[in-house]
Amino acid sequence: MPPYHGSCHCGAVRFTVESEIAEGYTCDCSLCRKKNALMANVHESKLTITVGEEKLGLYQWNARIAKHYFCTVCGIYPFHKKRSMPDHYGVNLNTLDDFDPKSVPVRAADGKDMPIVDSNARGIWPGPRVR
Numbered sequence: 001m002p003p004y005h006g007s008c009h010c011g012a013v014r015f016t017v018e019s020e021i022a023e024g025y026t027c028d029c030s031l032c033r034k035k036n037a038l039m040a041n042v043h044e045s046k047l048t049i050t051v052g053e054e055k056l057g058l059y060q061w062n063a064r065i066a067k068h069y070f071c072t073v074c075g076i077y078p079f080h081k082k083r084s085m086p087d088h089y090g091v092n093l094n095t096l097d098d099f100d101p102k103s104v105p106v107r108a109a110d111g112k113d114m115p116i117v118d119s120n121a122r123g124i125w126p127g128p129r130v131r
Contacts, residue, residue: 001020001021002017002018002019003016003018004016004096004097004098005017005096005097005098006078006091006092006096007095007097008052008055008070008071008073008074008076008078008095009071009074009075009076010071010073010074010076012052012055012074013049013056013071013076013078014049014050014051014052015048015050015078016050017042017047017091017096018046019042019043019047021042021093021099021104022104023040023104023106023107024039024040024093024101024104024105024107025040025106025107025108026038027039027090027108028108028110028111029111029112030124031061031068035077037077037093037094038093038094038101039090039093040093040104041082041088041090042089043088043089044087044088044089047079055071055072056069056072057069057070057071057072061118062116062118062121063118064118065083065086066080066081066082066083067080076092076095077095078091078095079091079092079095112127113127116128117130
């Protein structure tokens with residue numbers, strides 16, 4: 001099956017995933033809900049950025065552990081380094097050019113209950129507040 005090739009919409013960022021994809025997941029945290037991506041967990045050693053690493057923007061929030069990447073040209077979110085598993089990426093299955101996201105089961109991940117540690121967190125961010 002692998003490798004899978006992925007890209008943002010404009011093609012400025014391209015990457016390869018060399019891992020089986022057995023399932024997808026959606027997350028209900030405040031960020032994932034808004035970007036509405038279908039993701040899969042991939043170990044960091046199995047994802048290679050092949051073109052456009054310099055075109056990736058970075059968004060971090062709350063604990064600033066997760067690293068959410070997006071193309072600075074077209075705005076598409078291809079992957080993020082995970083807060084819950086820092087040695088893994090959450091790969092947006094909809095950005096894989098040669099993978100059918102409908103071919104895997106999809107589960108719901110609970111992100112809204114992850115603790116909010118940022119003292120300046122927006123009131124709309126769900127989750128228990130940790131001071």
